[in-house]
Amino acid sequence: MIELRGIGKSFKVAKRSAGLTQALKALFVREHTVVEALHDITFQVKEGEIVGYIGPNGAGKSTTIKVMSGILVPDQGFCSIMGYTPWKQRTAYVHHIGVVFGQRSQLWWDVPVIDSFELLRDIYRIPAAAYKANCELLAETLDLRDLLHVPVRQLSLGQRMRCEIAASLLHGPRILFLDEPTIGLDAVSKIAVRQFIKTINKEKGVTVILTTHDMSDIEALADRILMIGGGTLLYDGTLGELRGKFGTQRTVTVDYRAHAQPLDVPEASLLSWSPERAVFSVDTENASIADVIARLSRQVELIDVAIETKPVEQLIVELYKEHDV
Numbered sequence: 574m575i576e577l578r579g580i581g582k583s584f585k586v587a588k589r590s591a592g593l594t595q596a597l598k599a600l601f602v603r604e605h606t607v608v609e610a611l612h613d614i615t616f617q618v619k620e621g622e623i624v625g626y627i628g629p630n631g632a633g634k635s636t637t638i639k640v641m642s643g644i645l646v647p648d649q650g651f652c653s654i655m656g657y658t659p660w661k662q663r664t665a666y667v668h669h670i671g672v673v674f675g676q677r678s679q680l681w682w683d684v685p686v687i688d689s690f691e692l693l694r695d696i697y698r699i700p701a702a703a704y705k706a707n708c709e710l711l712a713e714t715l716d717l718r719d720l721l722h723v724p725v726r727q728l729s730l731g732q733r734m735r736c737e738i739a740a741s742l743l744h745g746p747r748i749l750f751l752d753e754p755t756i757g758l759d760a761v762s763k764i765a766v767r768q769f770i771k772t773i774n775k776e777k778g779v780t781v782i783l784t785t786h787d788m789s790d791i792e793a794l795a796d797r798i799l800m801i802g803g804g805t806l807l808y809d810g811t812l813g814e815l816r817g818k819f820g821t822q823r824t825v826t827v828d829y830r831a832h833a834q835p836l837d838v839p840e841a842s843l844l845s846w847s848p849e850r851a852v853f854s855v856d857t858e859n860a861s862i863a864d865v866i867a868r869l870s871r872q873v874e875l876i877d878v879a880i881e882t883k884p885v886e887q888l889i890v891e892l893y894k895e896h897d898v
């Protein structure tokens with residue numbers, strides 16, 4: 574459904590030096606530097622996938638989304654999305670995609686939300702019956718009924734984001750590009766937005782490309798992760814594969830009836846110990862958790878055992894470290 578091959582994009586940025594003399598000089602002689610935002614980006618996405626597009630600040634995520642949504646023309650490379658070249662056949666193409674930039678609004682600030690929706694209906698020439706059905710469904714599932722007649726500037730960030738997502742879906746697109754859709758949202762709103770993204774993916778088969786810095790978004794939603802750093806694609810795989818790569822360590826915390834001697838567990842490294850609780854790190858490549866617990870249960874009377882995997886956040890940090898980004 575989506576194919577990018579060898580996409581490159583550079584920006585020419587004017588150098589600015591501090592001070593009045595330098596500013597005056599810059600009026601006559603402009604110096605530039607070139608920022609290579611995307612370098613040889615190649616990937617494919619199948620219909621119905623949810624792909625998490627991640628990377629540190631300035632990595633090139635938004636630039637890729639802009640290229641894929643037809644807002645930006647790349648310097649080189651091939652991009653075909655549902656058979657369209659986004660920046661060449663933009664008018665026909667936009668009927669098939671929805672785009673949400675978490676940091677920018679596509680809604681008119683001073684008018685009620687419903688007015689923006691109606692404007693979008695006219696822009697996309699959505700037939701009356703389809704518009705009515707979509708609007709009702711979105712209002713219901715995103716809980717917008719009380720918001721539709723409120724001017725956008727009076728909405729909270731979470732309320733606005735739900736309206737933004739609805740606005741991007743009014744015309745029934747097959748692909749949704751979400752650039753940081755949960756930025757700044759509270760925990761309840763984040764869960765609501767994630768749940769909705771999951772629902773439209775499962776029930777309507779909408780393909781979703783999502784950029785985020787919130788690794789819980791990735792954990793909750795993404796079938797697959799693409800990681801970009803310094804404009805280059807550095808990782809393409811599932812979260813499960815990432816866990817397999819860096820996630821063989823488990824932290825085992827055991828609570829037991831008071832026991833004066835330190836515990837002897839050669840399969841694990843002891844991280845901390847007290848007469849009632851010990852914390853171990855176990856590398857599941859070399860030892861089994863069951864053996865560790867069996868050995869512990871022969872030495873102490875166990876009350877509770879908790880086994881934790883590395884948080885996704887940490888796996889991503891290790892991936893960044895591995896690629897030096």
Ligand SMILES: Nc1ncnc2c1ncn2[C@@H]1O[C@H](COP(=O)(O)OP(=O)(O)OP(=O)(O)O)[C@@H](O)[C@H]1O
Nearest residue numbers: 584586608610628629630631632633634635636637
């Ligand atoms: N219009 C522009 N003019 C000049 N440079 C730009 C422009 N847009 C992006 N860049 C540069 O391209 C690089 C990639 O930017 P981009 O916005 O794609 O990163 P990002 O991964 O989305 O970052 P963030 O997570 O901070 O939003 C950065 O170095 C940025 O400064």
